[in-house]
Amino acid sequence: MIRNIFQVFLYELQRNIRRKGYIFTTFLIPALLFAGILFFNLIATEDNNSEPVVDPNDIVSQFEEINIAGVVDLANIIDQVPESLAERMLKLPDVETARSALESGTIDIFYVIQPNYLET
Structure with missing residues (x-):
C-alpha cells in the first residue's frame, strides 16, 4: 500500500514539476508572501527607530x-x-x-x- 502511494506521488511529481502553474503556486507565491512580510516588517521597524521603545509595564x-x-x-x-x-x-x-x-x-x-x- 505504501509502495503504491509512493509510486503515485513520484508519478504526479514528475508530471507536474514541468508545468508553470505548479512552479508558480509551489515556489513563487510563498516567496512573494515571505518577501511582502519581510518588506512590511522592515518598514514598521524603520519608523520605530526614531523613538526609544518604553515598556508600558515599567x-x-x-x-x-x-x-x-x-x-x-x-x-x-x-x-x-x-x-x-x-x-x-x-x-x-x-x-x-x-x-x-x-x-x-x-x-x-x-x-x-x-x-x-x-x-x-
Missing part, C-alpha cells in the same frame, strides 16, 4: 524625568502633601497657576483631580 522609567509634579485638587481629596512626597509634589490651587508653574519650569508636570472624581 512604571518607574515613565516617571524618571519628572523631578517635581504639581497637583490641582479640585475635589479636595488631598488636604496636604505627605512629607515623603513634599520634595517632589507641589499642591496648586488652580489650573492656571499650574500652567504658569509648568511654563516657568517650577514643575515638570501637573495632574488635575476633577471635582467629580469620587463619584466616577
